Amino acid sequence: MENHSSLSRRTILRRSAAIPAASIALGTAAHAQSSSGLPPAVPESMRTPGGPFLNPPYGLPSEFEKGVVRVLPAGNNPFPTGSRTPLQSLHGIITPNGLFFERHHAGVPKINPDHHRLMVHGMVKRPLILSMEDLMRFPSVSKIHFLECSGNSSSQYTGPSGKTAQEIHGLLSCVEWTGVKLSTILAEVGVDPKAKWILAEGTDAAAMTRSIPMNLAMGDAMLAYAQNGEKLRPEQGYPLRLFLPGIEGNMSIKWLRRLKIGDKPFYTREETSKYTDLQPDGSSFEFTFLMDVKSVILTPSGGQKITKGFHEITGVAWTGYGRVKAVDISTDGGKTWRQSVLQEPVLSKALTRFRFPWQWDGNPVIIQSRAIDEAGNVQPIRKKIIDKRGTNQIYHYNAIQSWKISETGEVTNVHA
Amino acid sequence: MENHSSLSRRTILRRSAAIPAASIALGTAAHAQSSSGLPPAVPESMRTPGGPFLNPPYGLPSEFEKGVVRVLPAGNNPFPTGSRTPLQSLHGIITPNGLFFERHHAGVPKINPDHHRLMVHGMVKRPLILSMEDLMRFPSVSKIHFLECSGNSSSQYTGPSGKTAQEIHGLLSCVEWTGVKLSTILAEVGVDPKAKWILAEGTDAAAMTRSIPMNLAMGDAMLAYAQNGEKLRPEQGYPLRLFLPGIEGNMSIKWLRRLKIGDKPFYTREETSKYTDLQPDGSSFEFTFLMDVKSVILTPSGGQKITKGFHEITGVAWTGYGRVKAVDISTDGGKTWRQSVLQEPVLSKALTRFRFPWQWDGNPVIIQSRAIDEAGNVQPIRKKIIDKRGTNQIYHYNAIQSWKISETGEVTNVHA
Numbered sequence: 001m002e003n004h005s006s007l008s009r010r011t012i013l014r015r016s017a018a019i020p021a022a023s024i025a026l027g028t029a030a031h032a033q034s035s036s037g038l039p040p041a042v043p044e045s046m047r048t049p050g051g052p053f054l055n056p057p058y059g060l061p062s063e064f065e066k067g068v069v070r071v072l073p074a075g076n077n078p079f080p081t082g083s084r085t086p087l088q089s090l091h092g093i094i095t096p097n098g099l100f101f102e103r104h105h106a107g108v109p110k111i112n113p114d115h116h117r118l119m120v121h122g123m124v125k126r127p128l129i130l131s132m133e134d135l136m137r138f139p140s141v142s143k144i145h146f147l148e149c150s151g152n153s154s155s156q157y158t159g160p161s162g163k164t165a166q167e168i169h170g171l172l173s174c175v176e177w178t179g180v181k182l183s184t185i186l187a188e189v190g191v192d193p194k195a196k197w198i199l200a201e202g203t204d205a206a207a208m209t210r211s212i213p214m215n216l217a218m219g220d221a222m223l224a225y226a227q228n229g230e231k232l233r234p235e236q237g238y239p240l241r242l243f244l245p246g247i248e249g250n251m252s253i254k255w256l257r258r259l260k261i262g263d264k265p266f267y268t269r270e271e272t273s274k275y276t277d278l279q280p281d282g283s284s285f286e287f288t289f290l291m292d293v294k295s296v297i298l299t300p301s302g303g304q305k306i307t308k309g310f311h312e313i314t315g316v317a318w319t320g321y322g323r324v325k326a327v328d329i330s331t332d333g334g335k336t337w338r339q340s341v342l343q344e345p346v347l348s349k350a351l352t353r354f355r356f357p358w359q360w361d362g363n364p365v366i367i368q369s370r371a372i373d374e375a376g377n378v379q380p381i382r383k384k385i386i387d388k389r390g391t392n393q394i395y396h397y398n399a400i401q402s403w404k405i406s407e408t409g410e411v412t413n414v415h416a
Numbered sequence: 417m418e419n420h421s422s423l424s425r426r427t428i429l430r431r432s433a434a435i436p437a438a439s440i441a442l443g444t445a446a447h448a449q450s451s452s453g454l455p456p457a458v459p460e461s462m463r464t465p466g467g468p469f470l471n472p473p474y475g476l477p478s479e480f481e482k483g484v485v486r487v488l489p490a491g492n493n494p495f496p497t498g499s500r501t502p503l504q505s506l507h508g509i510i511t512p513n514g515l516f517f518e519r520h521h522a523g524v525p526k527i528n529p530d531h532h533r534l535m536v537h538g539m540v541k542r543p544l545i546l547s548m549e550d551l552m553r554f555p556s557v558s559k560i561h562f563l564e565c566s567g568n569s570s571s572q573y574t575g576p577s578g579k580t581a582q583e584i585h586g587l588l589s590c591v592e593w594t595g596v597k598l599s600t601i602l603a604e605v606g607v608d609p610k611a612k613w614i615l616a617e618g619t620d621a622a623a624m625t626r627s628i629p630m631n632l633a634m635g636d637a638m639l640a641y642a643q644n645g646e647k648l649r650p651e652q653g654y655p656l657r658l659f660l661p662g663i664e665g666n667m668s669i670k671w672l673r674r675l676k677i678g679d680k681p682f683y684t685r686e687e688t689s690k691y692t693d694l695q696p697d698g699s700s701f702e703f704t705f706l707m708d709v710k711s712v713i714l715t716p717s718g719g720q721k722i723t724k725g726f727h728e729i730t731g732v733a734w735t736g737y738g739r740v741k742a743v744d745i746s747t748d749g750g751k752t753w754r755q756s757v758l759q760e761p762v763l764s765k766a767l768t769r770f771r772f773p774w775q776w777d778g779n780p781v782i783i784q785s786r787a788i789d790e791a792g793n794v795q796p797i798r799k800k801i802i803d804k805r806g807t808n809q810i811y812h813y814n815a816i817q818s819w820k821i822s823e824t825g826e827v828t829n830v831h832a
Contacts, residue, residue, distance in 0.1 A: 040533050040545065045671070049621045050523030051650075053499045057485035058477065059514040062654045064529055065647050069473035083469045091594035091642040092558030096513055098475040099646065107466030109459075113480055117456050129456065139728050142508030142759050142769055178507035205465045226507035228644065230515065231481050234467075238478045255461070312555050343558050345761050353558055 070099055074167055082149060084170025088301045093351040095173035097228050102235045103149050105206035109255055113239035122261035125190030132239050138180040144350045146174040146318045148291050150248035150395040157391045160415045164303040169296050174351040177243050179224035182217050191261055199266045200242050203255040210251050211265040220245050246320030246349040247289045250275055280390035291320035292398040293379050295327050295371035306409045313356040319373035326372045327354040333366035333416050364407050366416045368400050382415055486515055490583055498565060500586025504717045509767040511589035513644050518651045519565050521622035525671055529655035538677035541606030548655050554596040560766045562590040562734045564707050566664035566811040573807045576831045580719040585712050590767040593659050595640035598633050607677055615682045616658050619671040626667050627681040636661050662736030662765040663705045666691055696806035707736035708814040709795050711743050711787035722825045729772040735789035742788045743770040749782035749832050780823050782832045784816050798831055
């Protein structure tokens, strides 16, 4: 393995420049077409004025991108649990708000922000009920962070089911969050020094509730009211959600209405019947919050078809432990690994985009990415996870994703 | 002026914590309401299941946010030139794609990406015609950068016209761009060493064209195909635009179809009749590309009404020269200045969010922000600009914005 020290922007530029121009396999037509020296025909769009301003006032993607949408999981589940982000169609690290994955426990409530209140009570000196206007007067903070459902990629505990990155890993998004640090509000109410846990409750019909340990609450937890500059989307908890960077998604309670400060966990339905990790011996781990180091190659990825020649292998890596330190790439099914280039800036608990120049010679191969984080965690192979946890568990699957490329260039999801 | 060294996140946290909790002027009702210890009534949204998934598959803002949209400039101009971003309603540094400002010269063309081609010709060894598929196989790069129209804020050369930050300064947005570095494509075609300029041409009915000097082209210029993760929006140049970080917006040619390499500027219509800076003596400066250091307070800002007590003064700063180094705040019309806290990470040629805790005592005041960049540029007062440039010019206005707060808390746009 190469040295995993972080790479400067200068290094990225040098590496890109180092790819011989001739090695980039353009269709030969590209050069041939221009041999006459004449420009292509002037298109109709240059002869007729185009569409007007504010069409619509809140803009939308091109009609040619109508296939780039969130989807439900494959199959005919009458009670779908989440819609998924089309990771394989995205670029960079930011997820546009319209494509942020969904996970609800009783649908999306419609909440008028003028009527919404957050109550903070329990083991505190000064219980509080805050309107949104009250909350937005507090000092605020903005941070780019990923959010991942702990059930993301769970289908891979068993068969290699799911075809595309979206179907397999799409319960994952990354935006710039803005809100008030939870610690600011806890200072305002005056928390009893003996308090150790906080119950967070949503305004949905599931009354979704989780117990948050005080150390998470006093860290980088925030009461978020905006994503990518604008107010939260309804399906992301409008007008207010808890947001816990690096922690499994269900803890970041949406449509937040209540924080009760206590001295022990509250053992709500969603931390007893669910969101515990069933082990091979029948016991369960509870309160397994932190999201492990993980990565996935998005180009090329499942469902795509590639041709011989140059490709930039690219994808995203992330970890709840802080910064991604390196992402290694194998193009021989894990026998050898080479380091990719990470797009700067590499932000803590955010998606990190990696890039790796590659020539495909047309022979069948298996490509893989392996992320390493600044805490020293290394993304494991699938066998290591299954040997340890068995296949009863459905949460926190973070094994290396293998994509097989066939002789004809078809990319499929395999275990390797 | 205080020391302008960049502030760590730790410093931000310490500063926030340093605000005495009691100083945050919540409505007194907030504490009183909870005195009974009983929770507020359980809302209807907790009794009835909420709305379904994928409603719609490409998500939209809450219906309660329908006022947060782009707008045309005030007045009845039959030929509006741009729609504007609602800066005063946004948070953080990312502009959601639906609210990115518009500036077109002949409307928005509808372009099928399968038919779109980019031609690169002129003083090159290997002229090329590239499809979108060709382009997307090249090594790519993602960067968060602002884009500002050089005519932004131009109404302030004369009267203090315009009411809100959107109306005055809304030709400004910031997203994560993804594309291919222009230098990568120039290496592919083999540029003649004697070449000095590049003509860039759009596929719109204006055949919008500008001359780009080679040093900009070989720097951080990119051929962008995505913004905030997804493909460019139609009004931002779908499927391909030139993007020049830190440079006046009109140079980042949208719907890009042609790059012609030459040895001198091409003197197109848009760099002779327009986009030159008319001086008091009747001469004009041409090729004034770089956007100067600038900032604006967004909360509180024009059109808002505030109440006595604690407020976080917050807004954005930016510069075409690289990173913002500091933003000073005055709450006495420019007599004294204190340094704000910059939200980390501070990125080059990106919006930078500043925050400053403030108690308003109810007396009339004028609040101002003054940005300083890493090149040492200091945002000037209005008088300094007018004394030097006169009022014939309409481009590159970057003076300090003054907001007056009246006894009743109304915030208005003034010259001070």
